[in-house]
Amino acid sequence: MFSVFAEGWPAFGEAAVVDDLVAVGEYLLDHPEPPWVFGRPRHKEGVIGDEHEKVSPDALARLNNMAYLGAAMILSFMTESAEHPYQFTPRKLGPLRDLFPYLARRQGANASTDLPDLPLPYEFERTLRRWAEGRVNFTSPA
Secondary structure, eight states, rough: HHHHHHHTTTGGGGGHHHHHHHHHHHHHHHOOSSOOEESSSOOOOSSOOOOOOOOOOHHHHSSHHHHHHHHHHHHHHHHHOOSOOOOOOOOOGGGGGGGGHHHHTTTTTTTSOOOOOSSSSSHHHHHHHHHHHOOOOSEEEO
């Protein structure tokens, strides 16, 4: 799953991937307290995609709020556990582009940029804000 995110949008907008993201979101709703990952997730680090794909309305419809929750948390796990900062671009995050300021802030950039509201349950958005500021971790050593 993590390698799909390293490819960027639209790879993580594929129907099978969206189903997995929904499952992750549902798991998180049942287990709302971090940390959610124990040990270091294995994933390819570096640039999150470099193509310039337009986000289709159909793809946006597939990424419902539950899939958005799963995707947002997976990107945060990857960001937190990376040895070197990802070079995110809002465009490659597709329908997750509003996450860019959160990810960038966690990586030490854009500390003064406002964090936009996200289509997440309140408690997860609040936790993600705290995570972006480095006040909570979503991963834990094994």
